[in-house]
Amino acid sequence: MIKTSYDIAVIGAGIAGASVAAELADHASVLLLEKEELPGYHSTGRSAAMYIPSYGPPKIQALTKASGDFFNNTPPEFCNTPLLTPRAEMLIARGDQLAAIESFMQHHSTIQSVTEIGAAEVLRRCPLLRKTYPAAGILDRSGSDIDVNSLHQSYLKKFRQLGGKLAVNEQVTRLQNLPGGWLVKTNSASFTAGVVVNAAGAWADEVGSMASAESIGLQPKRRTALTINAPANLDTTSMPLVADIDEAFYMKPDAGNLLLSPANANPTPPCDAQPEELDIAICIDQIERAFEIEVTSIVRKWAGLRSFVKDNEPVAGFSAQADSFFWLAAQGGYGIQSSPALSRYAATLILGNSFPEDLHAYGLDATSLEVKRLGC
């Protein structure tokens, strides 16, 4: 018989839900509910798979740096292949964008891995660029590719090994806060749980309203990507991710192909995001202006949602309005690279444990990501 009563129900089995569920399962009975058949179907399966500690707002940078130790020293029982493969990030600027280089360097002057480089070095590192395009660049040597599928599947495996129950094709449709805890109704079943964790990605505000919690003002934004064949005879192994300094486009090697994105951020309601032809056309135009590349055919194209609140930092904390309802949302474009530290952060608060010293050392505390800061 299927168990129907749990200490904790986590809604959403993308990287946020899978990682926090794995952190919780050693201490509580945990149910992980996912509306799709495949847990990585939405944002988690559609990312550019980069780990860039200097990317994102301050608390995201802190969480990303705090995740570095886990990524680099992954316990073999969690995953026995490397989760990170070094890939530098190179920001490039045309002559009219040099002020942006100066401003970036001012804001990142304490990061040792970040250095300003001249046009010749930019061209040496990415021979595909048009010779007349870059005027200067910035190299961040601390970047890496993340094996997102291994990371996500390893969290789900750890969760199951610790006795957690993953239920797919189970869309939460109703949440009722009863005296003894939450009644969680899905399209096909009912469960009870003492605590509900809202890790529903772009749908987090919708799930919040089912629980009569505050709205966090979550805004999903569509980002498009495509892959093309890399030019023959080009060794892309050590080529960096190349991004426009104003984040107008980026390109990175991807398993023998090149991944391109117009770095768009189009506001949209939560949905199964699809690539729009206009975004693809803009992307190809930008890429062909900057690189000696003619895009004649596309191997694959897709779009995914990056969801933000007003300060672009994630939300991890209990609701002020709905008892025992925990928000884990708004990871924006950084939810993979920050997931090891963010899931530990969230699990600590959910379990009421003392705050981890190593996260303190990165300037984080139990209120850093609270809902209250949003004034909602």
Ligand SMILES: Cc1cc2nc3c(=O)[nH]c(=O)nc-3n(C[C@H](O)[C@H](O)[C@H](O)COP(=O)(O)OP(=O)(O)OC[C@H]3O[C@@H](n4cnc5c(N)ncnc54)[C@H](O)[C@@H]3O)c2cc1C
């Ligand atoms: C093009 C692109 C590039 C990106 N590149 C990077 C990158 O390089 N590095 C990085 O760190 N991040 C990147 N990101 C961001 C990253 O993908 C997200 O921050 C992260 O995947 C968010 O994870 P999540 O678990 O919150 O969301 P999701 O993966 O969307 O998971 C939420 C889950 O909740 C489920 N759900 C929703 N409502 C319900 C319900 N009512 N009942 C049950 N289940 C429900 C959904 O089906 C979904 O599976 C990128 C994103 C995009 C789109």
